[in-house]
Amino acid sequence: MMFDAPEPAARCGESTWLAYTELEFFFCITSTPWRRPDRQPCALQQGHAGPHTALIAQHERQGDSPWWLYWDATGHHWAKATRCLAHRTAHPDQDACQLPAGHHGQHSWLLDTGPQPATPVA
Numbered sequence: 001m002m003f004d005a006p007e008p009a010a011r012c013g014e015s016t017w018l019a020y021t022e023l024e025f026f027f028c029i030t031s032t033p034w035r036r037p038d039r040q041p042c043a044l045q046q047g048h049a050g051p052h053t054a055l056i057a058q059h060e061r062q063g064d065s066p067w068w069l070y071w072d073a074t075g076h077h078w079a080k081a082t083r084c085l086a087h088r089t090a091h092p093d094q095d096a097c098q099l100p101a102g103h104h105g106q107h108s109w110l111l112d113t114g115p116q117p118a119t120p121v122a
Helices: 020-029
Strands: 015-019 037-039 053-057 068-070 076-078
Touching: 020 053, 020 076, 037 053
Parallel strands: none
Antiparallel strands: 015 037, 053 068, 068 076
């Protein structure tokens, strides 16, 4: 029996720009930036509650929590937080949700790819 996969939900679409001092902090917390750090698009589902959220830096050490940027009308807040523990399939290393634990809205695999560039910094 086949089941229809749910239609992808839209990502938020909001983004923010990092200030120079935030970029300095970014380069202090990671030795291998994995994407352009200046413009940060919100990774959550469109219409989410709470602050906008973007993954800022992943660490090379196994088990170390990634850094996330949260923002709203009052400004930016940086924090380390564990990832969501949900998995799409039985392959947790390949199909893990790429959002922080406790996120609002759908898991990352149910969101369209939208404005989420993941280009390494040269």
